[in-house]
Amino acid sequence: MRCPWHDAGMRSSHDPLGQPLPAESGPLRLAVLGSTGSIGTQTLDVAHWQGHEVVGLAAGRNADVLVAQAERWRPPLVACDPDVADAVRSRLPPGTRLVVGEAGAAEVAAMDADVVVAAIPGFRGLGPTRAALRAGRHVALANKEAMVCAGPLVWAEVEAHGARLTPVDSEHAGLYQTLLGEPLEGVAALVLTASGGPFREGPADLSTVTPEQALAHPTWRMGPKVTIDSATLFNKGLEVLEAAYLFRVPLERIEVVVHPQSLVHALVRFHDGSIKAQIGPHDMRLPIQYALHAPARPPVPLAPLPLEGTWSFHRPDLVRFPALAAAYAAGHAGGDAPVRLNAADEVAVAAFLDGGLPFTGIARVLDDALDHAETAAPGWDDLAAIDADARARASEAVARALRNAP
Numbered sequence: 001m002r003c004p005w006h007d008a009g010m011r012s013s014h015d016p017l018g019q020p021l022p023a024e025s026g027p028l029r030l031a032v033l034g035s036t037g038s039i040g041t042q043t044l045d046v047a048h049w050q051g052h053e054v055v056g057l058a059a060g061r062n063a064d065v066l067v068a069q070a071e072r073w074r075p076p077l078v079a080c081d082p083d084v085a086d087a088v089r090s091r092l093p094p095g096t097r098l099v100v101g102e103a104g105a106a107e108v109a110a111m112d113a114d115v116v117v118a119a120i121p122g123f124r125g126l127g128p129t130r131a132a133l134r135a136g137r138h139v140a141l142a143n144k145e146a147m148v149c150a151g152p153l154v155w156a157e158v159e160a161h162g163a164r165l166t167p168v169d170s171e172h173a174g175l176y177q178t179l180l181g182e183p184l185e186g187v188a189a190l191v192l193t194a195s196g197g198p199f200r201e202g203p204a205d206l207s208t209v210t211p212e213q214a215l216a217h218p219t220w221r222m223g224p225k226v227t228i229d230s231a232t233l234f235n236k237g238l239e240v241l242e243a244a245y246l247f248r249v250p251l252e253r254i255e256v257v258v259h260p261q262s263l264v265h266a267l268v269r270f271h272d273g274s275i276k277a278q279i280g281p282h283d284m285r286l287p288i289q290y291a292l293h294a295p296a297r298p299p300v301p302l303a304p305l306p307l308e309g310t311w312s313f314h315r316p317d318l319v320r321f322p323a324l325a326a327a328y329a330a331g332h333a334g335g336d337a338p339v340r341l342n343a344a345d346e347v348a349v350a351a352f353l354d355g356g357l358p359f360t361g362i363a364r365v366l367d368d369a370l371d372h373a374e375t376a377a378p379g380w381d382d383l384a385a386i387d388a389d390a391r392a393r394a395s396e397a398v399a400r401a402l403r404n405a406p
């Protein structure tokens with residue numbers, strides 16, 4: 001596998017991931033996976049700004065929003081969950097075909113599009129993401145779990161099928177922009193910023209915080225899973241792993257700093273002591289647009305970011321937020337540990353939101369998952385079984401925690 005980190009120098013014709021930079025293009029044909037969600041709807045805002053065409057939409061169960069999107073964009077192909085297929089089919093505009101389930105989402109992912117935005121969250125986003133890569137598409141990757149669970153496998157697909165990746169996550173988009181044109185041998189460390197979430201300043205004891213409090217993110221409006229992950233700092237842990245696999249950088253060279261204003265998205269430390277940063281409003285439409293157009297920067301209809309005010313940086317508190325430490329531990333353990341950790345977190349977050357698991361129980365479920373990790377690196381065919389096993393064990397850990405609750 002080519003590793004740009006170890007290249008003697010960055011060629012100006014290549015991006016920081018070692019991929020050839022594209023020539024500037026006009027309006028794009030987009031396929032949007034997860035179109036009714038936070039990233040999906042913001043992608044459609046960008047499509048509206050830039051006059052792009054939408055050729056495919058894939059969503060889950062939100063029939064009303066999906067139908068309204070199909071009405072607005074008139075794509076030839078739409079995918080949804082089989083349970084809502086009847087509600088969607090009868091309301092689609094003429095010329096739009098409906099496909100269902102994971103195979104349907106994979107069909108949208110593989111269709112003839114200039115960019116596929118992969119924004120189905122969690123492990124279930126992996127199959128459609130892989131389908132887009134196998135079709136040789138440019139994938140704007142929001143589904144960080146694909147990188148976390150299958151980073152080397154994802155890169156192998158990119159290289160085998162001539163696909164391309166650009167990151168949507170604001171921190172990774174920030175790193176990508178900051179590294180562009182830099183000789184990588186000059187880079188000492190990548191720094192991801194974290195808002196710190198709603199509990200950055202308190203309470204000291206997080207065991208009794210409610211889902212409602214945890215969902216009240218101070219800066220970003222996101223789907224529920226990623227919002228809870230931001231409150232535990234596990235999202236930053238996933239992003240550390242995503243950065244390690246995406247930029248192919250050792251974990252020791254990835255730092256996290258808490259920056260409550262969420263205006264500095266990422267920084268790069270260089271060996272000469274300089275630090276470069278990427279700064280922008282906390283609006284996901286900007287990294288989404290960059291992932292579609294990089295390295296071009298078409299104008300956006302937003303007010304410029306004011307520079308006045310206090311911007312602060314703090315060390316993350318790994319005692320109150322042990323989920324971040326668990327992610328580093330999984331990265332160091334390697335093998336199937338990141339897959340297990342990701343699965344356990346999906347179970348634990350769902351149990352916190354719906355099942356009465358205390359907020360602090362989430363990190364305990366993560367630690368339990370790490371106890372069962374194996375060192376062999378999984379192949380594509382192993383992932384589903386590892387994910388299922390980790391989910392079963394995490395459900396047991398949740399049940400134990402609930403039995404032992406006061």
Ligand SMILES: NC(=O)c1ccc[n+]([C@@H]2O[C@H](COP(=O)([O-])OP(=O)(O)OC[C@H]3O[C@@H](n4cnc5c(N)ncnc54)[C@H](OP(=O)(O)O)[C@@H]3O)[C@@H](O)[C@H]2O)c1
Pocket residue numbers: 033034035036037038039040058059060061062063101102105118119120121122124125142143144145168169170220221222223224225226284
């Ligand atoms: N939101 C952010 O600001 C942000 C920032 C960085 C990275 N990310 C990453 O981007 C991804 C998406 O996050 P999000 O916040 O946009 O999530 P979200 O708001 O929960 O939206 C999820 C989308 O995926 C669809 N979906 C769920 N299961 C599906 C399935 N099995 N097949 C097809 N579609 C399915 C949902 O459809 P229905 O709603 O119709 O069921 C919805 O359109 C995640 O990996 C997240 O970590 C998000």
